[in-house]
Amino acid sequence: MNKLFARFPKESGFEITLAVFALAYLLVFAGLPLLYNIVLSFQQVDLMEPATLLRPFAGLANYHDIFSRPEARQVLVNTLLFVGLSLALQVVIGFLLALLFLQDFPFATFMRGLFLAGWIMPGLVVGVIWKLLFAGDFGVLNDLLMRSGILHDRIFWLSDPAYSIYAVIIANVWLGVPFNMLLLSVGLAAIPGDLYEAAELDGANALQRFFGITLPMMKATLGAVISLGAIMTMQQFDLIAALTQGGPANSSQVAQYWSWQLSFQTFEVSAGSAVATLMMILVLIVAVFYVRSTRNERMV
């Protein structure tokens, strides 16, 4: 340990001491569980057994087990759909809102701030409110869609397997849009205004200015926003718990919720940790992408 410290410049000894507490904590309570999860996924875990670290080795049996389940394919498709569609909608809507609120009109920043109310609320409460909005027979969403002539028949958003995953995606987009809008606003505000003036003098129209200046200048921000959005969507648990709990018949099941259900509702911890391990690999890949895309922005 002393040898390790010796590598640091002497005068920053105080700062290093400060950092070590937090990093040690994270190493023990986040790093070790991360590794332990991988170990668990190769073990045969029985929750009824007395607590022990050494359990029978199962090899790849747990992984084989989860992939041979009938719902595996659906969970995979749903997870990709959930992340992909949520991201696409969040970024597009967030971008449009960011462009709108950067215009000059009364109360623009105040109204933009109001949007963050959705972001600050507990996910479970947001899920419960959306569950009420989505209600089939007395829900206000169906009522509004039918009154405006978009729908002719009620949709049972949460109990119809054809719609359940989209209902969860709609609620998740609602949750994620404010954060996307905020980060994209920051990126947009940082583009120098004289670029647009010069382009306007050269006769570029609004569309040409958007594709010629805005989009290329926003590349780094978009990279960060997309990867951060993917991370937040892959973390989403509360909404699914409140809305559909993966049902009906796994039609809205996604990997992170499936893993929890396997471990805590059917007590198949081995299968649960195998799903978690696979999902974490995906999260880590996106996380590395995120860190790299924000690094360009860092001014340190």
Add this chain to the structure above:
Amino acid sequence: MKRYVLFVIALIVTAVYLFPLYWMYITVFKSAAEMFQSPPTFWPAHAESHIWQVFTERGMGKFLWNSFIIACGTTAVTVFVGTGAAYALASVQNRWTSLAIFAVLVLQALPSSLMVTPIFTAFKGLGLLETPRLAVVIAQITKTLPFYIVLCRASFVQIPRELRDAALVDGASPARAFFDVILPLAVNGILVTAILVFLQSFGEYVYARSLILDDQYQTATVGLSAFIGATKIDWIGIMTYSAVFVTPILIAFMLLQRRIVAGLTAGALK
């Protein structure tokens, strides 16, 4: 003219976005008959209040108290341990701190719902589930600490290095320079981030649901989810519960809105 067209558009967009919140508050005051009326009413005909019921029949006071304790514990430890780390990672620059920043950012990305299985199994082995609220605090800090370090580091980065160097030249120890010079300047960022951490822990669900087995220690989120699980859904009760839970959060947010926005934009992209 164009300004007012934009203003009206923005007003409509904001109203549409905030409609779910409006719907929650409006449902709170509806009567049972009006609740299931089709088409739904957009303003309660005869306002009623069910707040008292939620507290007596659902034991909401106890749930809120547990959430409050857990959020306080989480925030206290996060601020105590995280502030120094944020400062260190902002002021020292070498290969090791880059690696640490990288690790912290990656840890921030890990979903609680996937971390909870190994944490549960390990905590069970260690006997930590005997003190369930402490177990949730320990687990929740792994989530809030990286978030806190990232945002606080951003506010430390904004403080000019010269201030610390000047204090050192004047003969102050690094610890004094930190406590007397740097910390007072960062107090704003620390406070806002701490409140965000508190609000996040106050609404935490996965760890509370999975690690707390005794109903007596359960949090407000789990109490809410038990409410939906009932066979006959009492929507007015659920919305009242949600409104009681969320209103203090929204008030805190409204008061701090400007600072939160500034802190987030500085922290997330820098």
